[in-house]
Every structure is written in structure tokens, then in C-alpha cells.
Amino acid sequence: xxxxxxxxxxxxxxxxxxxxxxxxxxxxxxxxxxxxxxxxxxxxxxxxxxxxxxxxxxxxxxxxxxxxxxxxxxxxxxxxxxxxxxxxxxxxxxxxxxxxxxxxxxxxxxxxxxxxxxxxxxxxxxxxxxxxxxxxxxxxxxxxxxxxxxxxxxxxxxxxxxxxxxxxxxxxxxxxxxxxxxxxxxxxxxxxxxxxxxx
Numbered sequence: 001x002x003x004x005x006x007x008x009x010x011x012x013x014x015x016x017x018x019x020x021x022x023x024x025x026x027x028x029x030x031x032x033x034x035x036x037x038x039x040x041x042x043x044x045x046x047x048x049x050x051x052x053x054x055x056x057x058x059x060x061x062x063x064x065x066x067x068x069x070x071x072x073x074x075x076x077x078x079x080x081x082x083x084x085x086x087x088x089x090x091x092x093x094x095x096x097x098x099x100x101x102x103x104x105x106x107x108x109x110x111x112x113x114x115x116x117x118x119x120x121x122x123x124x125x126x127x128x129x130x131x132x133x134x135x136x137x138x139x140x141x142x143x144x145x146x147x148x149x150x151x152x153x154x155x156x157x158x159x160x161x162x163x164x165x166x167x168x169x170x171x172x173x174x175x176x177x178x179x180x181x182x183x184x185x186x187x188x189x190x191x192x193x194x195x196x197x198x199x
Contacts, residue, residue: 029063036061036069037076044078051080110138111167118155131155133163142166 009016036059043055050058052073056066064072073079107113113136120129129150133143143163147154 032061032063033072036064037072040073040078041076049080052078107136110135110140112137114142114163116143116156116159118150120150129155131159133159 006016009019039059040055043050043058052070053066055073056069061069102113105113114133115136116131116133118129118131120127126148129147131143131145131147132141134140135142143159143161143166145155145158145162147158
């Protein structure tokens with residue numbers, strides 16, 4: 001059985017003009033997508049690690065949504081392959097273990113106990129280390145330092161000096177007065193718990 005296109009369009013409820021308009025829209029969209037993917041590949045060439053979403057907001061294309069753009073990029077094999085981070089940040093090999101001097105101590109005021117931690121961040125392929133000293137009671141950062149090397153002289157000590165400058169009048173016990181094996185000075189500093197430590 002055969003029929004003319006006019007009859008076919010009439011049966012399915014569309015006009016010949018509507019079909020041509022739809023084809024024109026498809027052709028325009030195809031051209032837009034082709035041009036968009038060309039621009040996206042140029043961006044990827046200049047910025048290999050830029051994500052698809054960031055590219056979308058950089059290009060701000062008309063007529064295509066964010067999710068559709070990302071799907072098109074995936075179809076074009078443009079998804080960024082993220083390398084896994086195998087760096088160890090908790091390597092404790094060779095670390096000397098000391099007894100917990102705070103066991104059983106009730107922390108009830110500022111400057112009674114300070115705690116510190118070191119983290120790192122990667123900036124343009126170089127590592128920088130951030131050392132923070134926090135007051136355990138107030139949760140306030142009392143000392144900090146950023147350094148290029150992970151040594152005591154460049155991390156912990158500068159942070160401690162800054163904390164001491166802010167909290168003038170603090171007293172510290174000498175290693176000989178503490179019942180534990182001391183480290184070589186000036187690394188062995190333990191804050192007293194007297195009233196002079198109050199903020």
C-alpha cells in the first residue's frame with residue numbers, strides 16, 4: 001500500500017512545513033554542536049585538566065544545557081582521567097613514641113592545652129606544608145606557619161613562636177622537670193598548667 005507524503009503528514013497530524021522546520025532546527029543544532037565541540041577541544045588542548053562543567057560555564061553556549069554538553073563531551077572521549085593519589089601522609093616509620101601526658105586531664109580553660117597538626121597542599125606541582133596550633137578548649141588557632149620543607153625548624157617551631165608571641169606570659173617547664181625522656185632542646189617544650197596560662 002502506498003500513499004503520498006501529504007496524506008502521511010495529514011494522518012500523523014503534522015504539516016510539510018513543520019517537517020522542514022524540524023529538519024532545519026536539527027541541522028542548526030548539529031552545526032552548533034560541531035562548533036561547540038571544536039571550541040571545547042581547543043580549550044582542552046590549552047587546559048588538559050579542566051573539567052567539562054568548568055568548560056561549559058566558560059563557553060556559556062546558547063541552545064544547549066549543561067548536562068547535554070557534558071554528555072556530548074563524554075561521547076567525544078573528553079572526560080578527564082583523574083590520577084589516584086598514592087601519597088602517604090601517615091608514615092610513622094622511625095617516629096619516637098612518647099607517653100600521653102594529657103591522660104586523665106580535664107581541659108576546662110584556654111591555654112591549658114594546645115594541639116597541632118600538619119597538612120600539605122599541591123600548588124603547580126610543588127608541595128607546601130601548613131602547620132596549625134589550636135587551643136584545645138577554645139578551638140582557636142593560636143599559631144600557624146606555611147613552609148616548603150617538612151622539617152621541625154620550618155614547621156612546628158615557627159608556629160610555636162607565633163603562638164607564644166600572641167600569648168605572652170606563658171611559662172614552660174624544662175625537660176628535666178618532666179618525668180619522661182627529654183628531646184634535645186629547643187624541641188622539648190611542655191606548657192605548665194598554672195593559673196598564669198589563663199587567657
